[in-house]
Amino acid sequence: MVVAASGLSAWWVMDRKVEQRQLLNPAALASDRFTHWEYPARLPLGMAVKAGDSLPAFLFASGMDSASFIWFVSSEPVSVSPRYTEQRWGGGWLIGEDLAQWEENPGEMAAHWAPRSPGINTMKRLPNGELKSRHWMPNEDKGRMSTSWVASQVTPLAPLSPFWTQWFANIADNSKGTWQQARVGAAPAVASRMGYDSLVQRTDGSWIMAEGANGSWMVGIEMADSARSVGANAQWRDGVQLFSSAGDSLDWEDIGFPNGQVQERSKIEVDADFGRWEQGRKQWGIHAEGDRIVWRSDANSTASTPTADARIMAVTGPRSREQNAGRLGTVRNHRTDQEMNVMWEPPVVVARASDGSAVWSLEVDAMEAPTIWEVDLFRNRKYQAVVATGQKVHLVDVLGRAVKGFPKRWSRGFSAVAVFDYDRNRQYRFLMAAPNGELFNFRREGERTPGWNFTARPGRYITSLAHIRVANKDYIFAGQDDQSVRFLKRSGEDRFDSPLQFPSGKPVVFRLGASLASSTVLFLDSTGLLQERTIGENEPTGMNGLTRGQSVSLEDRTGDGIPEVVVRIEGGEEIWDARNRRIDVD
DSSP, rough: OOOOOOOSSTOOOOOOOSSSSOOOOOOTBBBOOEEEEEEEEEOOOOEEESSSSSOOOEEEEEESSSSGGGEOOOOOSSETTTTTTEEEETTEEEESOOOOGOOBOOOOOHOOOOOSSSSSEEEEOOOSSOOOEEEOTTTTTTEEEEEEEEEOOOOOOOOOOOHHHHHHHHHHHHOSOOOSHHHHHHSGGGGGGGOOGGGGOSSSSSEEEOOOTTTTTTEEOOSSOGGGTTTTOOOOEEEEEEEEETTOOOOOOGGTTTTTOOOOOOHOOSOOOOEEEEETEEEEEEOOOOTTTEEETTTTOOOOOBBBTOOSSSTTTOOHHHHHTTTEEEEEEETTEEEEEEEEEETTEEEEEEOOOOEEEEEOSSSSSEEEEEOOTTSSSSEEEEEOSSEEEEEEEETTBOTOOOOOOOOOOOSSEEEOOOTTSOEEEEEEEESOOOOEETTTEEEEOOOOOOOOOTOOEEEEEEEEEEEEEHHHHHEETSSEEEEEEETTSSSEEOOOOOOOOOOOOOOOOSSTTEEEEEETTTSSSSEEEETTTTBBTTTTTOOOOOOEEEOOSHHHHHHHHEETTTTTTEEEEEOOOOOOOO
């Protein structure tokens, strides 16, 4: 997500994409592991940084022992005690005894951190879970301010007003290709699980965010306290503060500002607290409890299925009966604004329009049904289809023509193929495993991905691939022919050692926990018995041995935002909830 400048000061620039040195705001990314935050903070005796325009230090601590302290400074350290180590991060430096504690996993602390300047700011998490923030001026007994947040199980939210709904609709329905995705909310975004940024700390009301394919972005927020915006580079209108990549040159009408459009409340009102729109799919969300949002789809929006890396919980999952009968999936036709059914009609793959007519066909050399993905390779809403057949990996446009750089082929066939979109920004990676142990990584029009550094293990090759993200870290699951598993970084090196044993070539289904080690993998063994194993210890857990079936997947069947385990059996299916209890769903 592209974010804007912090309300504390304009020097926090929050865009990782800019190559020149810029500062990230550590308080927008720090984990709840740290129960004490302070800004500005004093550096330890004997520690010094380069003089000049350096900014005050941040302090993050997970306990009273100084061994848990981590400082963030913007200027290069010139004098550091031997007990501390230093590390480049976010345009500055982290300093501490144990920098392995640092993680980018923002939570409640980041959501409530709102420092004031000048003065000293601290925030603490008390043992009862209460957050307590204090601000005061040095050498003054007066002017102290304290704020507390008490943990609450239910936090009702006001639904989106017609004004914000109209603005969101103007972007989602009438953007004419300017915007690619948008988010809107009636409360700070931290409650919607849509990401964290410095603006969340500055609004007590509604907000909207939008991103374009060309890197453009804008954020509009309803400000309850204009004093908190001092120093921010923004524009104002009707109680809304706007930040944008275009700066002062952006016209409010260009970003869909309602500007008097909202007149008939009944026509624009929705029963929702949050909205999100991306690649033609619009969804509305209702606040359930705690920090949970229940999402429902807009009946008028179009679904983009399947898309690359879209099935995070069940990547390369089992085919449905309809697919086994010949339907591989769907790919959008941008020329007709309709979906095409991609069919397996041996020896060809055929894309058929809604009336059954063939739009394109591709002859393939395959004994088994191919796997397909939809991609938007050039990020212009003109969609392509990836067709993996074992021997070759094709990439064809809306007329069935091969995209430059494809097909990719291997004389002995590929043992596993996957298409990943790690950050959901259509920067696709095409991973192809070969029986000699190699794992190739391509991007764009078939060129090798720079920085890929994979080393095969002797005598083994990869038969299953999947991408997951746990605790803000990416992992590439690589199941091997000897049933061992590797968890790789995006760059191809090993990231996590796991004793997990996973059947070679099986589709992989994850139940994600707070860490990769506590997460689990579900699969059916050779007898159809459901197995569930912890990734960290390869220990049986959860659903292990509770039922038999033909395939397993994770799907939200109850609409509560929590996926259920769906086991397909002869003549039907079984639904199991997060507590491993059999449930009935109409």
